Amino acid sequence: MTRPSAAPDTSGSGPTGRFGTGPAATSDQHSHASAPGPGEDPRAIAQARRGPTVPVPAGPAKHRAPAPEDGRFEQILETLRRQIRDLEFAEGLPGSEEGRVLQADVLAQLTDYVLPRVRRPDIPLLIAVAGSTGAGKSTLVNSLVGEQVTTTGVRRPTTNSPVLACNPADVDWFGEASFIPSLPRVRQQGLAMPGKDGMLVLAATEAMPPGVALLDTPDVDSAVAAHHEFAAKFLDAADLWVFVTTSTRYADARVWEFLQVARDRDTSLSVVLSRVPRKGRRQLLDHFGAMLEANGLGGATRFAIPETDQIQGERFTSNVADHIREFLADVAGEAEQRDRVSRRTFIGVIDSFRTRIPELARQVEAQIEAGRALGSAVDDAYATARRRIDTGLGDGSLLRGPLLARWQEVAASGELARSLRGKRARRSGRAEQAERGQRVAALEDAVRDALEALVVSACEHASEEIEGRWREVPGGQAMASRALNQPGTGLLAQQTRQEIAEWQREIAEMTTASGATKRSVARFVTFDPDIVTLILIIDLLGYEQSHSGGGAHAADTSGTSPQRLLKGLFGAQSLRSIGATARDNLRRRVLGLLQRERVPFDSALASAGIPSEDTAVQLYQATYNLEIAR
Incomplete structure (x- = not known):
């Protein structure tokens, strides 16, 4: 699939995905554009609406899975999954380490993302909030939901318990039977609390509209290596990535490893640069934008969150996150837009198999x-x-x-x-x-x-x-x-x-x-x-x-x-x-x-x-x- 090639508008005449332009810039917030669909110019997407107090307005509850209806596509995918699952690699021989990583990666995405969306047309849209340690992901998730569903602070980098917020009507879908079956989980009761290491916390709340879920993932640059793999597992199962990094961490190699995966798979992506200081703001945003361009991510929707102490109850107290909330409202509020986002990511994943599976085959050949x-x-x-x-x-x-x-x-x-x-x-x-x-x-x-x-x-x-x-x-x-x-x-x-x-x-x-x-x-x-x-x-x-x-x-x-x-x-x-x-x-x-x-x-x-x-x-x-x- 061809990626969007048009660069964001740089004229400063409205919210187009470039930092510091449009009315939002006056409040030290970045303007935004909805996630582009396959082959679309981000400038062609309508400007997101302002002002709803509900984080993501309820629209049509479900989106259609982009899959043929005759069952043949599912059969071929299932055969492929079985072949990859049954692969063996000899320990220590050439191709073993690389092969196992590729095998686990492709198998997880087939099992947890592709096949569920082929088998059921009514899967909730999953938005994964991921990024660097200390970037404020949990605060952002709580602010987007409108209530505390996940814990923040120094405990988050030391735990490995992601939190998924969804409407009570969708919580069963995210149970063990459907969503990443191998992953243990617990349903949150009352005040948000972290789960045990390696356990998914399900936070059902009426503040989330049906058909949409927000996932607060482990830090991609955590000191614990297992957290990286855990974060990757959830990102592989998501329809849209909201990737959050800070003004001091955005150049880290680990950040770009994950962003390049999104680029290579043409995943629906938005990036958030948080803790942006007022002094040197323009130079900072320009440099980050140049890095996105240089890495083939110039079409990604971008946001900025200023350095602020306006946090109460583990949420932003002002309109700091309104522009991101409105973006998600636009993504999830219209059936066509929601379908466009999910299809883009789905097709990007299927397209990525053109190179990922032959690369896996090459590692197999190295073993042979x-x-x-x-x-x-x-x-x-x-x-x-x-x-x-x-x-x-x-x-x-x-x-x-x-x-x-x-x-x-x-x-x-x-x-x-x-x-x-x-x-x-x-x-x-x-x-x-x-x-x-x-x-x-x-x-x-x-x-x-x-x-x-x-x-x-x-x-x-x-x-x-x-x-x-x-x-x-x-x-x-x-x-x-x-x-x-x-x-x-x-x-x-x-x-x-x-x-x-x-x-x-x-x-x-x-x-x-x-x-x-x-x-x-x-x-x-x-x-x-x-x-x-x-x-x-x-x-x-x-x-x-x-x-x-x-x-x-x-x-x-x-x-x-x-x-x-x-x-x-x-x-x-x-x-x-x-x-x-x-x-x-x-x-x-x-x-x-x-x-x-x-x-x-x-x-x-x-x-x-x-x-x-x-x-x-x-x-x-x-x-x-x-x-x-x-």
């Missing part, structure tokens, strides 16, 4: 991208670990150090030949059997140690790589710490050893069931399945590759080739089948170990609350649907 980076780090690290293990299992690199030494001991001792002995051969003595058992057990331990070291080393490298890459993503370090400290971590070595032991038993069973027992040689030759299993494992670990053509591992001079022994026992075809099955089984077990090792990282990602890949697309689509339905 961070999740992709974290997930890719896990995938890449364990893919590298798998390749390292695959290479180490077949290139003979494990056949060095203790494993090679134990193999050479067994091969040189003749154990391999004796393991394939004739059935009528003499049995070995007990001492020889014990010594042979020690050598075989040492070789078996060396095999398990080498395989365990390969798997553990690859997984440790993967974990270090993930931690390093996660550290590069804001918030990733904390996630990595949570993953590495999960219960059950640190058991890899034990699990690896168990898997290798079970794999060895599988090979022993295969060699017994599918090997020499099916060959005619089995009638004449017996063999030790444990030793045959070790021979097969040595062959599978790349013995031939490491000892062919010389090289670093050619120092094994035993002259015993595992493959030659195995072919003689099983035959080439059977040996290939057993070897392929054994390799597949080992790979399956190793992949299972890698999968278990990555579980803490995957769990950390799954529990972080990172939005799903299609979430941002759905938000963009919702924005498009909203535009089409308007």
Whole structure:
């Protein structure tokens, strides 16, 4: 929606929204204009009436909600609200803080302002009086109502209990069922008293005409941060803002943060500069007006309240606030004007979704991208670990150090030949059997140690790589710490050893069931399945590759080739089948170990609350649907 572009009249010939012009200037009050409608020049709005003692005269009690009547618009808004409500953001990752703020902001305005006005055409017009600490908001509200409905003084900045004044006929609308349902509230009885912190006080009074409510909000620059959020919640639910600041606070950054929100959403807005001293008044008002112009708020209706001690019973005693009362009388007194004010704010909010929801989607995309980076780090690290293990299992690199030494001991001792002995051969003595058992057990331990070291080393490298890459993503370090400290971590070595032991038993069973027992040689030759299993494992670990053509591992001079022994026992075809099955089984077990090792990282990602890949697309689509339905 296009904002009013015409500047207020500066000729000094009447009340047009410029400070210090017209008859009101002679009593040190600023002239005024009614809030402009969408695309209207403020000068075209009729001058407000003077003199009613009732703060806002009773006009038509209700205003029409600016929404289509076929229900489709409401359905689209409800779908959008549900999508935004269900959004999750991962703590600490890029977009989390900004995303949550935007999510809460848009969700609150959809829930508390837009959808209620679409569903019901008879909602009272809500005028929120907001602004700086000590600006006299409560005194102004009491003066506009014509009786004390809210407390003033030093207690107000330290409490967080906004007061809403309305006609008794409208008080039910502002109950828990309709107006900001999540907010606790209390109905005021008798003399105005502040409510508990965080509680809305409902002040029903016949001094307020039906269909209009005045809200005294918490200070936008309070020392308590929660008050800012509370004030923003009420401003998001209001149709018209009356923003009050003082001659000493109007340049504060917090003031302009709120005013710029009104500008960006094209909210119906009037600004009041209070406690204006007589000395330097003109320069002060001119400077404030220049700041409004510079910030795109030149079309806002403006008022000035002089520095005065004419206050009694927490109200102004003279005509200090008459010009503001008359402005509100004009806003609320005519159905057309009231509808214009509410429609302007409503349409401004809907227009703001064109940028606010895509911005929310961009924060979601930042989370998704961070999740992709974290997930890719896990995938890449364990893919590298798998390749390292695959290479180490077949290139003979494990056949060095203790494993090679134990193999050479067994091969040189003749154990391999004796393991394939004739059935009528003499049995070995007990001492020889014990010594042979020690050598075989040492070789078996060396095999398990080498395989365990390969798997553990690859997984440790993967974990270090993930931690390093996660550290590069804001918030990733904390996630990595949570993953590495999960219960059950640190058991890899034990699990690896168990898997290798079970794999060895599988090979022993295969060699017994599918090997020499099916060959005619089995009638004449017996063999030790444990030793045959070790021979097969040595062959599978790349013995031939490491000892062919010389090289670093050619120092094994035993002259015993595992493959030659195995072919003689099983035959080439059977040996290939057993070897392929054994390799597949080992790979399956190793992949299972890698999968278990990555579980803490995957769990950390799954529990972080990172939005799903299609979430941002759905938000963009919702924005498009909203535009089409308007």
